[in-house]
Amino acid sequence: MNKYTVINPHSKFTVLNTHVHNIDGVAKVTGRAEYTFDVKLPGMLYGKILRSPHPHAKILNIDYSRAMEIPGVYGVVTGKDTLGVKQGIWRRYKDLCDEQVLSVDKVRYIGEPIAAVAAITEEIAEKALDYIDVEYEVLPSVYEPLDAIKKEAPEIHEGVERNINVTRHIEWGEVEEAFGEAEYVREDWFKCGGQAHMCMETRAAVASYTPEGKLTVWTSTQSAYYHQALLAGVLGMREGDIRILAKYVGGGFGGKFELDGAQFCSAVLSKKLFRPVKIVFTREEDFIATKRRTPMFYYVRTGVKKDGTLCAREAKVFTNGGAYTGMGATALYLTGFFHSFPYRWKGYRYDGYRVYTNTLPSTSMRGFGAPQAMFCSEQQIEWIAADLGLDPIEMRRKNSHHEGYEVPGQATIASCGIDQCYDEIRKWIDSKGKLPANRAIGISACGFMSGGIFNWFDTPYSFSSAVVTINQDGTVELHVGAQEIGQGSNTTMAIICAEALGVKVGDIKVHSGDTDHCPADLGAWGSRQTLMTGNAVKMAAEDAKKQLLEFAYAQSGLNIVYDLDIKNGWVHAIARPERGEDFVQLVRKALRGKDGQRIVGRGYYTPHRKGMISPAYSYMLQGVEVEVDEETGKIKLCDSMTAHDCGQPINHLGLIGQLEGAFSMAAGYGYLEYMPFEDGKLMNPNLVDYKMIRATEMPPANIAEIDTYEPEGPYGAKEAGEGLTNPTAAAIGNALFHLFGIQMKECPIRPEMILNALKEKKEKEQEKKGKK
Amino acid sequence: MEKRLLTLNVNGQDYELYINPKTLLVEAIRDHIGLTGTKRGCDTVSCGACTVMIDGMAIKSCSVLAMQAEGYQITTVEGLEVNGKLAPIQKAFIDNGSYQCGFCAPGMLMSAQALLNENKNPTEWEIREGIEGNICRCTGYNSIVRAIDGAAKGKYTEAKS
Structure with a gap:
C-alpha cells in the first residue's frame, strides 16, 4: 500500500539508520501513558473559564458574588x-507582548477568557459560569486584515496605527533590474485559509501551588522550559520555583508553546486557593479560544525569461493576525523567506504586514507560514511553465537551490538533494502511464528549516542541552529538555546517544518533560530538536565516551597511533576489533578510577554564524494524483509520491511516520479544513462540521528518501516531518489546473469553488463560441 | 437526579458504582473506575478516542450511558494485554509505528480489534472503513492500516513473535 525507498543509502552505523520501535510504545498501546488529561491529585479542584461572547468590548464590571454562593x-x-x-x-520585543490571557479591561475576540471558576466538580464549575455577571460596553469590530488597515477601522490595541502589528521586509539583489531582464511577468492574488491544530488532547493543565511558594504545573506543552519562563513572568515568580511536567503530550503541531488559558487560569486559581486546579478545554474551546494557522492574502509578481530562468519576485502579504501576536511574528517572516524556496532569484523582495483583527489569534502551525507561501508560489510557477510552454519539472530543476548556494544575506545551503527529487517524481509520473479522464497529477516543491537561529525569547541558556550519566551496570540516563509530543524525539535522542556511546537503545532511559530535572531547551517547534538537541546529545555522549576511553587507553598499553572505539557494548581497538572488553567492565573500572564518581557527559548546542534563519534546510518534491467528481466538485486523493531529503535518516520507522502524518495534515489544509467566521464567530467549532482527513480519505503515501549529508546536523541529519506540510495544497491545485485548466487561488479548495470555476470556464468557452 | 447503583463489568472485573444515571460510560470508566487509558477528544461522538468494546463490538463510550452498558462485557485498552503479554494488535501497532502522540491509540486499538473480531481477513478498504470513526491527527492512518493488515495475517501471533 506504500512504497518506501532510500536513494543512495549508507550503512556505516550500528543503531542509527535502522528501523527502531518508538521507546514509549508499550506505554502508549497499553493505556499506561499518563497525559495531563489523566492527572488527578488529592484535593484537586476543577476549573472552567468564562469567555467573551463579544468580538470587541470593554469590560465595565464583573460581579461573581452569585457564583460564590x-x-x-x-x-x-x-x-x-x-x-x-x-x-x-x-x-x-515589549510591543509584541500584548496578551494578558485573562483579560483585565477589554476583550478582543469571541472566546477570550474573562474569569475562571474552581469547584469540586467540573459540572459545578460550569454551572457557576452562568452566575457571573459581566457588564460590557460593546465596541465596533473588524474581522479582515484588508478592512482593519483602513484609516476608519476601529483601533484594536491602543496606539497601534491602522492595526498593523508587525511588518517584515526581506530583499536581496536589484529587484527592479532583475524584473527588467524578465521576458514574461505574471501577477496573482491568493487567499490562504487558517487551520486548527486540532491536537487530540485539547489544551490542559493541572496547577498546584503550595504554601512554600512553589508551583507545579502538569501541562500539554511543546516546550516545558517556555512555560516555566512564561508563567514566572506573568505570576511574578522565579523560574526556579516553578516546575513544569509534561511526560506525555497529546499532539502539538505549533499550537502548544505559548501561554494558554488552561495553564494561566489554573495557576492563578491555585495560587489564590492553595489547592490543585485542573482545567481541560472542551473541543469547542480548543477551536474558538486557542490560536490557529495564520490566514494570509498573498500578492505575487514573478518575472522570468522565456527559457524559464527565474529572474525576480515581489510578494506582498497581509496576514490576519487576529487579536494577539503569539508566534505570528515569526510566521510572518518565515512565510516571506520560504516563498522564495527552493529557487534562486536574482532579485527578491517581500513585504509582510501582520494585521490585528477581532478574531481568534493566529500563530505558528506545522509548516510555520510556508504552506501558505507554497500554495501561492508553486501554483504560480506551474502556471508560468504552462504559459511559456515549458516542462514544469525541468523549469523548476534549472532554477533550484544546490549544495553551496547562498540565499543572499539569508542562508547558506550546505546540503541539498532536490535535484534527485525531480528524477524520482518524474519516474513515478512516468510509471503511472495514462490516467483516467477524471484524474490528474499535480506536483509541488519546497524546502524547510531545521530549527531557528533566532532568540526573540531572550533565553540566556544554550538552545539545547543534554546530560549523559552512566550507571555501574552500563545503563545510561539521558536528560534532555527536548519535548516529546508524539514526533518521537525521545526515541531519536536515544538512538543518537546509543550510536555515539556504542551501546543499545534499550540501555538508555530518556528523561524529558520535567524542568526540575532536565536541562533547559527551547522545545519542539520549527523542526529544531533532531538537529539542535541531537547535536547536544551527541556531544554529551561523546564526552562520556571519551572519559571512559581514557581508562581503556591507560590499561590497553596500545601504541598511541591506535584508536579505541565502543560499538554494541564492546570496547575495542578499531584496527583489531576482536580484541577488547565488555562496556560494563570498563564502566566499573572507570568508576573505581574516579573514586566512585559516576561518569557524566555534557553537551549543548546554540547555532552561531548560520545566517538569518536556520542552520540547515530540508528539500522535497511531491506529486499527488487527484480525482474530481465534476457533478459535486468533490476531491479524492488517489495516490501520492514524495521525494524527500532530510540528510541522514536517524530512524526510518519514525521518518515514515512523520512524512505520512505531515502529508495528511497538508492534504487537510489543501481541500478540507475550512474555518469560516461570521461576525468574528467561528461557525464550525466541532469535529462534525470541521472536516479533516480520515482513514478512508488517506491515499498511499509513497516515499523516496534521498540520503544526503548535512554537515551541521548530528551524523548528517536535518529536518523531517514539518516541511512536508508545505507542498500538498499547491500540488492539489496543480492537479486541478491540469485536469480542467482552472486556477485555484484560495485554499482550502472547496467543492463549491471547483464547481464555480468550472461554470465560469464553461461560460467563457460559450462566449468565445458565440463570438465566432 | 437520584443516584443509582449499578454493576459494570470492565475487562472481566465487576465494578459496583453508585452514580448519577446521566453518567456516560466514558465518565464511569475514567472518573469512577479510574481506568484512564480510554481517552476523550470531543463532545460530539466524532473522534473515536473513547472507543471501547462492548461484547466485542466497537462502541464510542461517550455515546452510551453507563447504565446502558450494565450486563455487557466491556473491554478497554487496559484489557488487551494478558499477564504482561501484549495482544497481537498491540505488537502490530508498535512494530508499524501506528501511533505518535498516542492519544488516539487506545480508541484506535479497540476499533481495530473489534474489526478483526468480526472480519478475520479484511481488505484494505474494509480496514479503512473499520477505523473511519477514529481520528488520528499524527500518523496519517496508513501505518495503522499496515498494522491491522499485519495482525490479520497472523504476523504478530504468539508463535511468530
Whole structure:
C-alpha cells in the first residue's frame, strides 16, 4: 500500500539508520501513558473559564458574588487577581507582548477568557459560569486584515496605527533590474485559509501551588522550559520555583508553546486557593479560544525569461493576525523567506504586514507560514511553465537551490538533494502511464528549516542541552529538555546517544518533560530538536565516551597511533576489533578510577554564524494524483509520491511516520479544513462540521528518501516531518489546473469553488463560441 | 437526579458504582473506575478516542450511558494485554509505528480489534472503513492500516513473535 525507498543509502552505523520501535510504545498501546488529561491529585479542584461572547468590548464590571454562593464553588478569579502583565513569546520585543490571557479591561475576540471558576466538580464549575455577571460596553469590530488597515477601522490595541502589528521586509539583489531582464511577468492574488491544530488532547493543565511558594504545573506543552519562563513572568515568580511536567503530550503541531488559558487560569486559581486546579478545554474551546494557522492574502509578481530562468519576485502579504501576536511574528517572516524556496532569484523582495483583527489569534502551525507561501508560489510557477510552454519539472530543476548556494544575506545551503527529487517524481509520473479522464497529477516543491537561529525569547541558556550519566551496570540516563509530543524525539535522542556511546537503545532511559530535572531547551517547534538537541546529545555522549576511553587507553598499553572505539557494548581497538572488553567492565573500572564518581557527559548546542534563519534546510518534491467528481466538485486523493531529503535518516520507522502524518495534515489544509467566521464567530467549532482527513480519505503515501549529508546536523541529519506540510495544497491545485485548466487561488479548495470555476470556464468557452 | 447503583463489568472485573444515571460510560470508566487509558477528544461522538468494546463490538463510550452498558462485557485498552503479554494488535501497532502522540491509540486499538473480531481477513478498504470513526491527527492512518493488515495475517501471533 506504500512504497518506501532510500536513494543512495549508507550503512556505516550500528543503531542509527535502522528501523527502531518508538521507546514509549508499550506505554502508549497499553493505556499506561499518563497525559495531563489523566492527572488527578488529592484535593484537586476543577476549573472552567468564562469567555467573551463579544468580538470587541470593554469590560465595565464583573460581579461573581452569585457564583460564590453555589455549594461546591471554591473561588473565582478575574483579571484583577492577576498582575495584568501583557505577555508574549517574543519577550525581547515589549510591543509584541500584548496578551494578558485573562483579560483585565477589554476583550478582543469571541472566546477570550474573562474569569475562571474552581469547584469540586467540573459540572459545578460550569454551572457557576452562568452566575457571573459581566457588564460590557460593546465596541465596533473588524474581522479582515484588508478592512482593519483602513484609516476608519476601529483601533484594536491602543496606539497601534491602522492595526498593523508587525511588518517584515526581506530583499536581496536589484529587484527592479532583475524584473527588467524578465521576458514574461505574471501577477496573482491568493487567499490562504487558517487551520486548527486540532491536537487530540485539547489544551490542559493541572496547577498546584503550595504554601512554600512553589508551583507545579502538569501541562500539554511543546516546550516545558517556555512555560516555566512564561508563567514566572506573568505570576511574578522565579523560574526556579516553578516546575513544569509534561511526560506525555497529546499532539502539538505549533499550537502548544505559548501561554494558554488552561495553564494561566489554573495557576492563578491555585495560587489564590492553595489547592490543585485542573482545567481541560472542551473541543469547542480548543477551536474558538486557542490560536490557529495564520490566514494570509498573498500578492505575487514573478518575472522570468522565456527559457524559464527565474529572474525576480515581489510578494506582498497581509496576514490576519487576529487579536494577539503569539508566534505570528515569526510566521510572518518565515512565510516571506520560504516563498522564495527552493529557487534562486536574482532579485527578491517581500513585504509582510501582520494585521490585528477581532478574531481568534493566529500563530505558528506545522509548516510555520510556508504552506501558505507554497500554495501561492508553486501554483504560480506551474502556471508560468504552462504559459511559456515549458516542462514544469525541468523549469523548476534549472532554477533550484544546490549544495553551496547562498540565499543572499539569508542562508547558506550546505546540503541539498532536490535535484534527485525531480528524477524520482518524474519516474513515478512516468510509471503511472495514462490516467483516467477524471484524474490528474499535480506536483509541488519546497524546502524547510531545521530549527531557528533566532532568540526573540531572550533565553540566556544554550538552545539545547543534554546530560549523559552512566550507571555501574552500563545503563545510561539521558536528560534532555527536548519535548516529546508524539514526533518521537525521545526515541531519536536515544538512538543518537546509543550510536555515539556504542551501546543499545534499550540501555538508555530518556528523561524529558520535567524542568526540575532536565536541562533547559527551547522545545519542539520549527523542526529544531533532531538537529539542535541531537547535536547536544551527541556531544554529551561523546564526552562520556571519551572519559571512559581514557581508562581503556591507560590499561590497553596500545601504541598511541591506535584508536579505541565502543560499538554494541564492546570496547575495542578499531584496527583489531576482536580484541577488547565488555562496556560494563570498563564502566566499573572507570568508576573505581574516579573514586566512585559516576561518569557524566555534557553537551549543548546554540547555532552561531548560520545566517538569518536556520542552520540547515530540508528539500522535497511531491506529486499527488487527484480525482474530481465534476457533478459535486468533490476531491479524492488517489495516490501520492514524495521525494524527500532530510540528510541522514536517524530512524526510518519514525521518518515514515512523520512524512505520512505531515502529508495528511497538508492534504487537510489543501481541500478540507475550512474555518469560516461570521461576525468574528467561528461557525464550525466541532469535529462534525470541521472536516479533516480520515482513514478512508488517506491515499498511499509513497516515499523516496534521498540520503544526503548535512554537515551541521548530528551524523548528517536535518529536518523531517514539518516541511512536508508545505507542498500538498499547491500540488492539489496543480492537479486541478491540469485536469480542467482552472486556477485555484484560495485554499482550502472547496467543492463549491471547483464547481464555480468550472461554470465560469464553461461560460467563457460559450462566449468565445458565440463570438465566432 | 437520584443516584443509582449499578454493576459494570470492565475487562472481566465487576465494578459496583453508585452514580448519577446521566453518567456516560466514558465518565464511569475514567472518573469512577479510574481506568484512564480510554481517552476523550470531543463532545460530539466524532473522534473515536473513547472507543471501547462492548461484547466485542466497537462502541464510542461517550455515546452510551453507563447504565446502558450494565450486563455487557466491556473491554478497554487496559484489557488487551494478558499477564504482561501484549495482544497481537498491540505488537502490530508498535512494530508499524501506528501511533505518535498516542492519544488516539487506545480508541484506535479497540476499533481495530473489534474489526478483526468480526472480519478475520479484511481488505484494505474494509480496514479503512473499520477505523473511519477514529481520528488520528499524527500518523496519517496508513501505518495503522499496515498494522491491522499485519495482525490479520497472523504476523504478530504468539508463535511468530
